[in-house]
Amino acid sequence: MERGTTPVAALAGGLDLQATVESGQTYVWNREDGGMFDDDHAWGGDAWYWTTVPDEMTGTGPEVLRARQVEGRLEWEASCDVDDAYDHLVHLLRLDDDLDAIMAETPDDPLVAAAYDRYRGMRLVRDPPFASLVSFICSAQMRVERIHGMQRRLRREYGEPVAFDGGTYHAFPTPERLAAATEGDLRDLRLGYRAPYVQRTAEMVASGEAHPAEATDREYEAAREYLTRFVGVGEKVADCVLLFSLGYLEAVPLDTWIRTAIEEHYPDCERGNYVDTSRAIRERFGGRYAGYAQTYVFFHLRTGGTAG
Secondary structure, eight states: OOOEEEEGSSSSSOOOOOHHSSSSOSSSOOTTTTTTTTTOOTOOOOOOOEEEHHHHHHHSSSSEEEEEETTEEEEESSSSHHHHHHHHHHHHHHSSHHHHHHTSSSSOHHHHHHHHTTTTTOOOOOOOOHHHHHEEEEEEEEHHHHHHHHHHHHHHHHOEEEEEEEEEEEEEOOHHHHHTTHHHHHTTOOGGGGGGHHHHHHHHHTTSSHHHHHHHHHHHHHHHHHTTTTOOOOOHHHHHHHHSSSSTTTOOOOHHHHHHHHHHHHHGGOOSSSHHHHHHHHTTTTTTTTHHHHHHHHHHHHTTTOOO
């Protein structure tokens, strides 16, 4: 087992690992203690989190990656080389983003400022595209803990087992494995009406008909339109994949919490349709880093925050 550590102070803008992976951006990280998305657990703890790095990133098969934040340090351990593991952490948790510079570009706004102050150090994630796509297809009308539960069950049933530190972890399923599942199989994992969406989307990726990563060749709104070709993907889900996987930091998914923020704080941004409203709130949040402001506001409101 390979282990490493780096001071959080060395990361521009710091890090709040717990907020980053438990804020509803990602459903492919897990807490070792089983407390993911448990509102009863304490914030600011030193829990270990784990994910698997897919073959397209390692080139040698899936690897297990664990990380925790403790006493001003980010610690990690992995089934692969320690330096490779850190490179994967930097990629998946956007540790190379300069949060101070990003926040400085956000317009002065009391709600955004309150959210930044409360969760300073929270970063956006960069999940693997297929895993992100499936996760957010499953997100419709679901609480975060139930979305996460679906991904755990998919891993357990269809993910490749990876031995690490005396235990067995499961990688996120490949498109081929999910494409081979039946709708009934996926309903048995409590995916409900999302089961055929996941199965058909997996078929599209496995067959080469389309791949979410191909959206990155396009301008932002064209990339969003591209992603809606996948079954079960509307504009909001597409925006989530763009923001939390494909690096479109200007994307602002219009979920329930952001629509509430628009109604209560930015009513002039409501334009009567998704595209125009999204464009208006994106401009209000500062343009190219609007997705950061969105994510902070989303999490701040979901956890009971106000404009201060």
